[in-house]
Amino acid sequence: MIHQFTTARARKSNKKLKMAVKELILHMNGGVGETSYASNSLLQRTVISMVKPILEESIVELCGALLPKCVNIADLGCSAGPNALLVVSEILDSIEAASQKSNHKLPSFQVFLNDLPANDFNTIFRSLPGFCKKLEEEKGSKFEPCFIAGVPGSFYGRLFHNNSLHFVHSSYALMWLSEAPKALGSKPELLNKGNICVAKTSPPEVFKAYNEQFNRDFSMFLKSRAEEVVPGGRMVLTTMASFRSDDPLTIWEFVGLKLNDMVLEGLIEEEKLDSFNLSYYAPTKEEVKKAIEEEGSFELQRLETFAMDWDMYIRKANSSLDKQARAAVMATGIRAVGEPILSNHFGEEIMDDLFKRFKDDVVDHMETYNCKYINLVISLTKKHP
Ligand code: SAH
Numbered sequence: 001m002i003h004q005f006t007t008a009r010a011r012k013s014n015k016k017l018k019m020a021v022k023e024l025i026l027h028m029n030g031g032v033g034e035t036s037y038a039s040n041s042l043l044q045r046t047v048i049s050m051v052k053p054i055l056e057e058s059i060v061e062l063c064g065a066l067l068p069k070c071v072n073i074a075d076l077g078c079s080a081g082p083n084a085l086l087v088v089s090e091i092l093d094s095i096e097a098a099s100q101k102s103n104h105k106l107p108s109f110q111v112f113l114n115d116l117p118a119n120d121f122n123t124i125f126r127s128l129p130g131f132c133k134k135l136e137e138e139k140g141s142k143f144e145p146c147f148i149a150g151v152p153g154s155f156y157g158r159l160f161h162n163n164s165l166h167f168v169h170s171s172y173a174l175m176w177l178s179e180a181p182k183a184l185g186s187k188p189e190l191l192n193k194g195n196i197c198v199a200k201t202s203p204p205e206v207f208k209a210y211n212e213q214f215n216r217d218f219s220m221f222l223k224s225r226a227e228e229v230v231p232g233g234r235m236v237l238t239t240m241a242s243f244r245s246d247d248p249l250t251i252w253e254f255v256g257l258k259l260n261d262m263v264l265e266g267l268i269e270e271e272k273l274d275s276f277n278l279s280y281y282a283p284t285k286e287e288v289k290k291a292i293e294e295e296g297s298f299e300l301q302r303l304e305t306f307a308m309d310w311d312m313y314i315r316k317a318n319s320s321l322d323k324q325a326r327a328a329v330m331a332t333g334i335r336a337v338g339e340p341i342l343s344n345h346f347g348e349e350i351m352d353d354l355f356k357r358f359k360d361d362v363v364d365h366m367e368t369y370n371c372k373y374i375n376l377v378i379s380l381t382k383k384h385p
Helices: 002-025 042-065 082-101 121-139 204-228 251-264 270-274 285-295 312-317 323-346 348-369
Strands: 070-076 108-115 146-152 165-171 229-241 298-309 372-382
Touching: 042 082, 042 165, 042 229, 042 298, 042 312, 042 323, 042 372, 070 082, 082 108, 082 121, 082 146, 082 165, 108 121, 121 146, 165 204, 204 229, 204 285, 204 298, 229 285, 251 270, 251 323, 251 348, 285 298, 285 372, 298 312, 312 323, 323 348
Parallel strands: 070 108, 070 165, 108 146, 165 229
Antiparallel strands: 229 372, 298 372
């Protein structure tokens, strides 16, 4: 009896430990150095600026319907870099404009920045005094206080008090699943040979396993937010998506090809690659729509996709960069996101080689296969009971 009790407890704490380990592995490169996410998040910044009109539209409608004395805002998957505060500025500016237009007194703000516990929150916290000072200078004394707090935890569970949030934002975070599908690798037909995510050469069973994991996670996300967002509250979520889930054109597929080359050259063991699956899934518009309708708490206001070449954000920022220079920016951008999780499995020592190979071939690959980032913007309103 005692033995049974201990085993059950041990199993439970083991499960907890696994969860903690998983949540500590997924994070972007911290700090503000050359390889940090903070210095290499131009792609994500470009996407945020492209989504701005939809964010503004959502906020105008929110303020038209309800404008509390203190607006509670959450950015989910904020990471550690200038984008987190860029989003906060955009949201505050939009609320200011909307409340002035409707002759309402400016509300005060409570902003929650959420990410997984391993995120480098310190880098964000260090930039807060400068951010608040700038806000005060720009907005003057009429501006009500803005309180900013960090919330470590997974957005695939509860993070906030019931009925407490008015506006939820998330950009480029929801394609990260809570975990890679557990079944992968356990049966021969589920072996995602030579790939690290759903790719053109993945068997249909692998696609199905990822698709089911996405459905479980996204429903849990919606269910948790349904408890936390007030009726009439809004969410604007941007995620990487696919036109076809079994052919997602993802840049991680290309990282997988480079890892495969290294296996063929004997630099990585084949088993090491075969046993690795990224907790990443880029859903289609239809899959997202179905999950929202099935969960039922939110009304879909907009669901829009926009595609952009893998290097579009670099050409937009600096049209004079040649192919080599663009490839270098793409390589550091993907490294800032993927290095912690890839080096945890394959070892830090192969990272320079991997990302050199990535840099050498990425533009040719993109041009040959017409590779694009496909972005999906989801604008939602919490239904009234
Ligand atoms: N929104 C930022 C960061 C995008 S990077 C921007 O646009 O620049 C994606 C972030 O999502 C990472 O920091 C990652 O740690 C976070 N993330 C992934 N899964 C998460 C989860 N389950 N809960 C909270 N944050 C998560």
